Structures are given as structure tokens and as C-alpha cells.
Amino acid sequence: xxxxxxxxxxxxxxxxxxxxxxxxxxxxxxxxxxxxxxxxxxxxxxxxxxxxxxxxxxxxxxxxxxxxxxxxxxxxxxxxxxxxxxxxxxxxxxxxxxxxxxxxxxxxxxxxxx
Amino acid sequence: xxxxxxxxxxxxxxxxxxxxxxxxxxxxxxxxxxxxxxxxxxxxxxxxxxxxxxxxxxxxxxxxxxxxxxxxxxxxxxxxxxxxxxxxxxxxxxxxxxxxxxxxxxxxxxxxxx
Numbered sequence: 206x207x208x209x210x211x212x213x214x215x216x217x218x219x220x221x222x223x224x225x226x227x228x229x230x231x232x233x234x235x236x237x238x239x240x241x242x243x244x245x246x247x248x249x250x251x252x253x254x255x256x257x258x259x260x261x262x263x264x265x266x267x268x269x270x271x272x273x274x275x276x277x278x279x280x281x282x283x284x285x286x287x288x289x290x291x292x293x294x295x296x297x298x299x300x301x302x303x304x305x306x307x308x309x310x311x312x313x314x315x316x317x318x319x
Numbered sequence: 320x321x322x323x324x325x326x327x328x329x330x331x332x333x334x335x336x337x338x339x340x341x342x343x344x345x346x347x348x349x350x351x352x353x354x355x356x357x358x359x360x361x362x363x364x365x366x367x368x369x370x371x372x373x374x375x376x377x378x379x380x381x382x383x384x385x386x387x388x389x390x391x392x393x394x395x396x397x398x399x400x401x402x403x404x405x406x407x408x409x410x411x412x413x414x415x416x417x418x419x420x421x422x423x424x425x426x427x428x429x430x431x432x433x
Contacts, residue, residue, distance in 0.1 A: 240423075245328070247408060247425035248363070263420065264320075295362070307353075308421070310362040 208232065211296050211311035218283075218290070218318050226281045226314045228296035235301065237279035238308065241265060242293040251294075254279055283316060291318045321346040323411050325424035332399050333432050340394040340427050342409035349411040352392045354383060357426075358405045366407075367394070370414075399431045 209230040218224045228237065239251040250263030254273040268287025273279055279298075283290045293315050297308040322345040332338045344352075353368035369376045369383045369392065376383050385392040396403055406428050412421040 245425060248423040250420060250422075253420065307365045307368075308355075308363075310364070312362050 209296060209298050209309050209311040211294075211314050213314060214312065216314060216316045218316060220318055221285045223282055223284050224290075224316065226283070226294055226296075226316070228279045228281065228311060229277055230279075230298045230309075231277060232298055232300070232309060233276070234298035234309070235276070236299045237273065238297040238299075239263075239269070239271065239279070239281045240295045240297065242295055242313070248295065251281065290316055292316060321349060321411055321413070321422040323409060323422050323424040325409055325427050327427065328425070329428045329430070331430045331432060334399060334401060336399055338396045338399050338403070338429055338431075340396075340407055340409070340429070341391060342393070342411075342424050343389075343391045344411040344422075345390065346411070346413065347387075347390065348413045351412045351414045352383070352385060353410050353421075354394050355408040355410065355423075356405045357408065363408060396429075399429075401431050401433050404429060404431045 212227045238253040240248040252271040254260035270282045296311040350371035355363040357363040382395040406426045410423045
């Protein structure tokens with residue numbers, strides 16, 4: 206069953222702690238993305254990667270880091286430098302890298318900072 | 320950079336009526352315009368998209384129109400049903416650009432009253 210899987214679904218973190226969100230896809234897609242969703246704010250791009258071992262900052266990259274060591278995996282680390290990390294995080298992938306194709310989203314990870 | 324705005328932020332219609340959701344964009348170079356639907360608690364999914372070389376595209380009860388001169392595009396849903404209730408996101412991107420990326424609007428919550 207092909208798809209994109211995010212884990213964990215819910216995560217709680219204390220202030221000052223880093224946390225890593227997992228994103229795995231078995232669709233053989235080249236490009237992967239991380240979006241942040243806040244109420245009334247839509248989907249804002251954090252980071253994206255169009256090829257293994259390469260990634261670019263999106264609109265709100267500060268306080269986040271990523272890696273793309275394998276085509277299937279694109280983990281996101283929310284660092285202690287992110288001032289307002291409580292949010293819903295969505296990972297997505299697309300077959301091509303021209304940004305003119307369908308984005309396939311995971312089910313999301315909800316991070317709450319206590 | 321690109322700025323995508325959606326109006327209104329919420330829309331309520333009676334079942335069976337039509338719904339129209341409008342988006343404006345700022346970058347005249349944008350040439351790809353997808354619409355995503357996100358049902359409550361679920362992942363966003365592509366429902367229709369349009370490229371700048373056409374003015375209208377239909378798929379059963381949904382259609383999208385594009386006005387490049389005015390830089391706006393609209394989603395039309397006919398014969399609305401309760402299952403159409405969701406958040407709808409429009410987006411725009413410049414395919415083939417050096418730093419092309421997909422910019423989403425903030426989303427519109429559509430409620431279909433039975």
C-alpha cells in the first residue's frame with residue numbers, strides 16, 4: 206500500500222527540547238516538503254527537497270532543520286530556537302520537481318509545547 | 320514573492336446550491352493553480368488544478384476558472400452536498416522558475432447546510 210507516513214501523530218515537548226518528526230514515503234517521489242498549518246494561516250512551507258542530499262529553505266525555516274539522506278525519508282527537527290513550535294505539521298511529496306504536479310500529504314503530526 | 324489571498328474566509332450554503340470560492344495572486348509569472356480540499360481531521364487532497372494556458376477546467380460538479388489579466392481564479396462547486404463541507408486551499412506556483420515553489424492561500428471553510 207503506497208503512501209506517505211508521518212510519525213508520531215501527536216507529540217508533546219517541553220520548552221527547550223528539540224524534537225524530530227518522521228516522514229517516510231514509498232511512492233518513489235523525488236520531491237518532499239514540510240508545511241506548517243496554523244488556524245487561519247493556511248499552509249506555510251518550512252523546507253523542501255528535490256533530490257537526495259539537497260534541500261532548500263521555505264518561507265518559515267527559522268528554528269527548523271531537515272535532512273535528506275535517503276529518497277524515502279525527510280525528517281524535520283523542531284529546535285529550541287523555534288519560538289512558537291506548537292502547530293500541526295504536514296509532510297508532502299510529489300513525483301516531479303517542477304512544482305506543477307499533485308502533492309501527496311501525510312496525515313500530519315500535531316506538536317504541543319508544554 | 321508570491322502572495323495568494325482567498326475570499327471570503329468562511330462560506331455557508333444550502334445543500335443543492337452552488338458555491339464559489341475566489342483567490343487572487345500577485346505574481347504575474349505564476350502559471351499553475353491547484354485547489355486542495357481538507358476535510359476535518361484529514362490530510363489535504365488535490366481536487367482540481369489549472370494551468371495558465373487554459374481559462375476553465377471542469378470535473379463533474381467542480382470547475383475552476385482563471386483570469387490571468389485580473390490575476391484571480393475561482394473554484395465553482397455545483398449541487399453542493401454535505402460531504403463538500405471542508406477547508407479549501409488555493410495555491411499558485413511558477414513552474415520552471417529558478418526558485419519556484421507552491422504558495423498556498425489561508426483557506427476557506429465551506430459549510431453545506433442540509
